[in-house]
Amino acid sequence: MTEIDQVARGFREAEEVVDAVGPGTPHRPFHVPSDVGLPELLYALRDDIRVQRYVEHQLGRLIEYDERHAGDLLTTLRHYLAAGNKSIAAKQIGLSRQAFYQRLHTIERLLGRDLESGVQRTQLHVAVTALDTLTAAGAGGWGA
Structure with missing residues (x-):
């Protein structure tokens, strides 16, 4: 995997985490993929x-x-x-x-x-x- 591929993968993961952080997620200055539990996954799939x-x-x-x-x-x-x-x-x-x-x-x-x-x-x-x-x-x- 090239550095560009790693950066692209990192951006995709970050976008998924941002989409999953919803109303029930504890407020913190940043979130990581391991913060995405069932409620956050379901929030990301809300539509x-x-x-x-x-x-x-x-x-x-x-x-x-x-x-x-x-x-x-x-x-x-x-x-x-x-x-x-x-x-x-x-x-x-x-x-x-x-x-x-x-x-x-x-x-x-x-x-x-x-x-x-x-x-x-x-x-x-x-x-x-x-x-x-x-x-x-x-x-x-x-x-x-």
């Missing part, structure tokens, strides 16, 4: 209709349910996915474990998902992260 469709497919029924019933099942799911533990998440949002487990059961039923499945939790975590990123970027049009 890609496939990301928006993914969120709609994964979370649409839950968002619609919350809107119709003035509910907060999306918030429940968000806390569960972030905590990775039902008891901790229940405590964080001030619910009894039984009430929290009932909400998770309702979420599973609405979405047709098994929250005990690591793969399905990961898919939902990506979708929730994408929703939060798209909402912060002003795209999508969903309630969060």
Whole structure:
């Protein structure tokens, strides 16, 4: 690789990092490629209709349910996915474990998902992260 190729590659990487630095990224005087995590990647892809469709497919029924019933099942799911533990998440949002487990059961039923499945939790975590990123970027049009 020539020096010109290395410089061009460096500029491409810098451009990708700049595009990924969005509303949720900690403010610093500079950023490097390793600063680009899932939220930053999804922010960089915010205009890609496939990301928006993914969120709609994964979370649409839950968002619609919350809107119709003035509910907060999306918030429940968000806390569960972030905590990775039902008891901790229940405590964080001030619910009894039984009430929290009932909400998770309702979420599973609405979405047709098994929250005990690591793969399905990961898919939902990506979708929730994408929703939060798209909402912060002003795209999508969903309630969060």
